[in-house]
Every structure is written in structure tokens, then in C-alpha cells.
Amino acid sequence: MTSGFNTLIIFGVGVLDNGDIMYYSNTPGSVDVLAASNGSYVGGAELADKVRSFKTADGTGVNRVEICMNAQHVRELMRSPGPGATTALYRNFAALKTAWDLDAVNNDDESIYDIGSTVAFAKMLGEIGYKYTIVPYTNSRFWTSVTTQINSGLAQPDLLLDRVYLQCYDGGAGNDPGSWQSALGMDIVPLVWVTNDSKPSQGTTVSQARSKFASWNSRSTLAGGGYWNDYDIEKMGLSYTAYGDVLTSIFP
Structure with missing residues (x-):
């Protein structure tokens, strides 16, 4: 990416009800991939190498890579088992950050809008070492x-x-x-x-x-x-x- 862009946001990642993380394909010819499960990265070396190359390839100007996700299952997982460091969700996001050399998680919540779980989840990600970003289109009071x-x-x-x-x-x-x-x-x-x-x-x-x-x-x-x-x-x-x-x- 030598065209002047310095930040890339990967769309999209989703959280399953057990805390696993999926990477959902949005382009023809590619497939959905289970990216992290049971505290480990399981998305494969080829995908990890591709994502990491956004910042490491010769001539790239990219210095920040984010993953974009909706809010599905976040409210329930923040209630039980919670945001603790021993939970599958915490360990999965930690594993994905390391595997993909990620900088931030982007919240594309367009339907759930639950303040308490959103704040708890963001603070959990902050403990792991992520920054947190948002991409609103409406509901300014919530944001x-x-x-x-x-x-x-x-x-x-x-x-x-x-x-x-x-x-x-x-x-x-x-x-x-x-x-x-x-x-x-x-x-x-x-x-x-x-x-x-x-x-x-x-x-x-x-x-x-x-x-x-x-x-x-x-x-x-x-x-x-x-x-x-x-x-x-x-x-x-x-x-x-x-x-x-x-x-x-x-x-x-």
C-alpha cells in the first residue's frame, strides 16, 4: 500500500457466543475463517502473514491496522463470564493481536447500542493493548x-x-x-x-x-x-x- 494511506481497517470480524473470533469474508473467492479459539490463533499462517504485511511490506506507509466488528454477543459475554483475563474472549483477542500485529478494534455497532457492555469491552481491549475506535452513522447520544x-x-x-x-x-x-x-x-x-x-x-x-x-x-x-x-x-x-x-x- 504505497498510495498515501496510513491506516487500514479490516472488515469484518465477529465474536461468537462462546468467545471465538471469526473473520468474515467480504470479497468473492474468499471464505470465512475461524481466527481465534480457546485462547489461540487458529486462522492460519497465510492469513496472518498477509495482514502483517500491510505494515511490513516494502514501501508501505501503513502504520496502523484495525479490525472492524459489530456488537453481536458482546453484551452477553460481558455479563457472563465477564471481561476477565482468564476468559476465552480476552485470550482470543490477545492471541489475534499478536498473530496479526493489530493496533485497534473498531466498533461498528448499528443496532444493539448497549452502553455498559460497550464500555466494559473497550476497557478489556485496552488492558490487552488495543486502542478502541468507533464508526457511527447515527445515534450521537449513545456514542x-x-x-x-x-x-x-x-x-x-x-x-x-x-x-x-x-x-x-x-x-x-x-x-x-x-x-x-x-x-x-x-x-x-x-x-x-x-x-x-x-x-x-x-x-x-x-x-x-x-x-x-x-x-x-x-x-x-x-x-x-x-x-x-x-x-x-x-x-x-x-x-x-x-x-x-x-x-x-x-x-x-
């Missing part, structure tokens, strides 16, 4: 409460919840990063959807992305910008470099 509680007593650069990626496409198409920054008390990284054939109306060309990011950043200084979904760049024959240049020129 404000979560952000405040997770970061209570912490300050930069030691925030546990250290990044907010705001969906500014599809269900979040009308989101204003400046308004979310005011609500959360944190700088925002807005995301737009690149040109795609899944929902063409939500697609953003390179020139449109430049206009959106520049406009948002001129009104409210942002923490950066990003895109969903990089597979669409490949599928549609688009340019990683062109999309990346938008970000590096506006957010040097």
Missing part, C-alpha cells in the same frame, strides 16, 4: 456517552477511544463532521464511499471526495479522512493513488 465513559480520566495521547470514523454515506449521508465533533468533544475522521456498483448513488469520485473533505475541513478542522470500501477501488478499476492523494493533500 457521546460511550466516548465520555471510555475516556474518563484519560487525556491525549493516552485516550483509549482515540479515533472516531464518521460514516458520511448511505444512512449517514447527511452527517456533518463538525456537528459530531461538537457532540463528542473529539476530532472526527469522516468516511465517504468510493465509486461503486453496489449503491452507485452513494459513490464518490476522486474530485467529489476532494471537494467534500476540503469543505468539511475548512469549516471544522478534522483529524483526517477516509474511504469505504477499498475493494470497490479494485473492482471498479479505480486508482488507489488518486484517492490517496486527496487525503495527503488535504490532511498532510
